[in-house]
Amino acid sequence: MTNAATERTAAELALGETPSFEELVDRAALAEMVHSFFELFRLPIRVFGEAGQILADASEQPALYAYLHTSGAGRRALADVVTRVKTLDPGRESEAMFQCVTGALYQISSITYDDRQLGRIIVGPYLPPGSGDPPESLTALDPKLDPARLRELLAEMPRGRPETVTQIVRHLTKTLDLILFSGHKAWLTSSMHLASVRESFRDLSDKNAKLQQAFDRLKELDRLKSNFLATVSHELRTPLTSIIGYSEMLSEGIAGDLSPDQREFVLTIHEKGEQLLELIKGLLDLSKLESGTMSLRKADVDVVPVIRDVAQTLTPSARKKNVELQVHADGVLPTVWGDAERLRQVFLNLTENALKFTPDGGTVTLRVLPSYMERPPDDDAGFVLMATRRAAVEVRVEDTGIGIPEPERNRVFDAFYQVDGSSTREHGGTGLGLSIVRRLVDAHDGLVHIEENAPRGAVFVVRLPCRRTTMA
Ligand SMILES: Nc1ncnc2c1ncn2[C@@H]1O[C@H](COP(=O)(O)OP(=O)(O)O)[C@@H](O)[C@H]1O
Ligand SMILES: [Mg+2]
Structure with missing residues (x-):
């Protein structure tokens, strides 16, 4: 879209442009109208646009004209008629009549709308009633043309009284005027709509x-x-x-x-x-x-020793707070693909938080269990069409502390974000721990989220994928 077009306001656009006949009147409807006119009066009719292009046509070539075409002089005379009729300008809101060498008449009316000439209606050729003999102009055309044949064909021409034809054509123009009016209304509405759409665009x-x-x-x-x-x-x-x-x-x-x-x-x-x-x-x-400059030294890591080490490190502070710290890791667990030191950092952060936000007499539980994860689509060069699941290990850090309200659960992973951000808050800290946790887990293709711990407290769930083994 050009700037010039978009800068125009709706009103300018709708009023400044003038639609053509074809934009205002539906072609099919016009053809329909012209054909029913022809059916009714048996008079040839054609409608032309402002540039002389034909818009609707309900006419058959009379047999007389076909016969005239067999003679050179006849052809020339008819060609002359066509140009004369086409170029004859009936002027504004007026009608003109043209008589052909055959004596047949053409009624030409201009179609005007909103002070503009939009096109022309041409009715004809037809003969006024009564005229039986070929006129002088016709018989003198070419001696080779048979007068008896001319008379015979002349009798087959469509007939009509010129005054009646004029009346009929006037009615037709009025009807067209109505059609043009409603067409113009619709056109205005749609261009205003278009302009306002452009505006909002x-x-x-x-x-x-x-x-x-x-x-x-x-x-x-x-x-x-x-x-x-x-x-x-x-x-x-x-x-x-x-x-x-x-x-x-x-x-x-x-x-x-x-x-x-x-x-x-x-x-x-x-x-x-x-x-x-x-x-x-x-x-x-x-x-x-x-x-993205942190380098991870990944290897197959057994998560359980990492968790036990974290628990051991934090046991003194748990004792100091009188919070029970438990580890549950049963069954056979696969190894995960990761950096053991960084994973230790993840669970140290989560467990420190759990201890920090759990009051005297509470419990913090570290649970390790086998799990699985959906394999990301671009993972490995294998069959991505089959939905494969990747074996994983789930670590749950559960506490019985103050918990995290649902709307805060995503935000606590933002750097420096703390649920209680006031300077008078009870617990120390910088709000960096969880943002590091999330990024480290991300770097291991893992997932971390928060659940509620019934009846009270929070559960941080971390899932870490294993290297290659897949599960059906
Ligand atoms: N186990 C938990 N129970 C309740 N709230 C928690 C828990 N863990 C984290 N939070 C909330 O998330 C915030 C951000 O945690 P974190 O990023 O580790 O920062 P910090 O511990 O320095 O405050 C904490 O300030 C606290 O509001
Ligand atoms: Mg913390």
């Missing part, structure tokens, strides 16, 4: 372009943010390593004995330094995962 394209711009800008900002995170965390790490190292040496008395207070303060520096380091590592991991 333009509106939508504009909005689309703006959205695309905003989207590009956001993407660029997101990239800058990731870069920033990567640089800053990297730069923070180096001095932090010194702080941790020196505070550790101080607490061990390497630089001289410390008083109990001094020792306690230095230990706090050390502990907070470690916390800070964890945070920075998280940021680095996230930016690596976002930019």
